Amino acid sequence: xxxxxxxxxxxxxxxxxxxxxxxxxxxxxxxxxxxxxxxxxxxxxxxxxxxxxxxxxxxxxxxxxxxxxxxxxxxxxxxxxxxxxxxxxxxxxxxxxxxxxxxxxxxxxxxxxxxxxxxxxxxxxxxxxxxxxxxxxxxxxxxxxxxxxxxxxxxxxxxxxxxxxxxxxxxxxxxxxxxxxxxxxxxxxxxxxxxxxxxxxxxxxxxxxxxxxx
Numbered sequence: 633x634x635x636x637x638x639x640x641x642x643x644x645x646x647x648x649x650x651x652x653x654x655x656x657x658x659x660x661x662x663x664x665x666x667x668x669x670x671x672x673x674x675x676x677x678x679x680x681x682x683x684x685x686x687x688x689x690x691x692x693x694x695x696x697x698x699x700x701x702x703x704x705x706x707x708x709x710x711x712x713x714x715x716x717x718x719x720x721x722x723x724x725x726x727x728x729x730x731x732x733x734x735x736x737x738x739x740x741x742x743x744x745x746x747x748x749x750x751x752x753x754x755x756x757x758x759x760x761x762x763x764x765x766x767x768x769x770x771x772x773x774x775x776x777x778x779x780x781x782x783x784x785x786x787x788x789x790x791x792x793x794x795x796x797x798x799x800x801x802x803x804x805x806x807x808x809x810x811x812x813x814x815x816x817x818x819x820x821x822x823x824x825x826x827x828x829x830x831x832x833x834x835x836x837x838x839x840x841x842x843x844x845x846x
């Protein structure tokens with residue numbers, strides 16, 4: 633069920649027998665959140681966000697949560713004593729950012745040859761390289777999460793990287809369906825033989841769109 637349908641049902645008191653709870657996780661203040669918020673004495677709404685601008689939606693006082701410390705980040709983990717120090721170093725290197733830690737964990741779990749010490753070394757190399765670019769507009773949270781994401785991104789196949797780069801230009805919701813149909817008809821007739829040979833990524837994306845549109 634889509635978010636719009638859930639909100640519609642809540643506004644229509646479809647759940648009158650059981651007061652509903654609507655959770656909007658990691659809400660973006662640029663979204664028109666008003667249209668998703670039901671207004672009823674029976675409704676409970678929980679909104680989480682890293683942006684304090686969202687706090688004006690609170691009926692009372694908004695709660696601020698401090699960053700998790702290293703002990704909190706892996707307190708539930710069952711680590712060997714030899715790995716505890718490495719895990720602490722990774723968490724600290726990631727600035728105790730939950731999203732970055734989750735990204736790092738997914739990377740390590742999906743890479744059989746990646747140990748904790750190897751990931752820490754790779755992350756430091758990638759982080760130093762990224763910080764050489766002009767990233768003054770990013771805060772510490774964004775830089776840390778971006779570095780962890782970039783390390784995982786570099787591990788993907790070139791065709792997958794290319795597809796993700798294309799998706800980065802799309803609006804997060806308003807993607808015209810016609811775009812997919814148009815892309816599925818791409819033949820590459822305007823490309824030279826050399827370009828066609830090198831343009832495996834375009835062929836991969838076309839195959840994806842054809843599958844999606846059929």
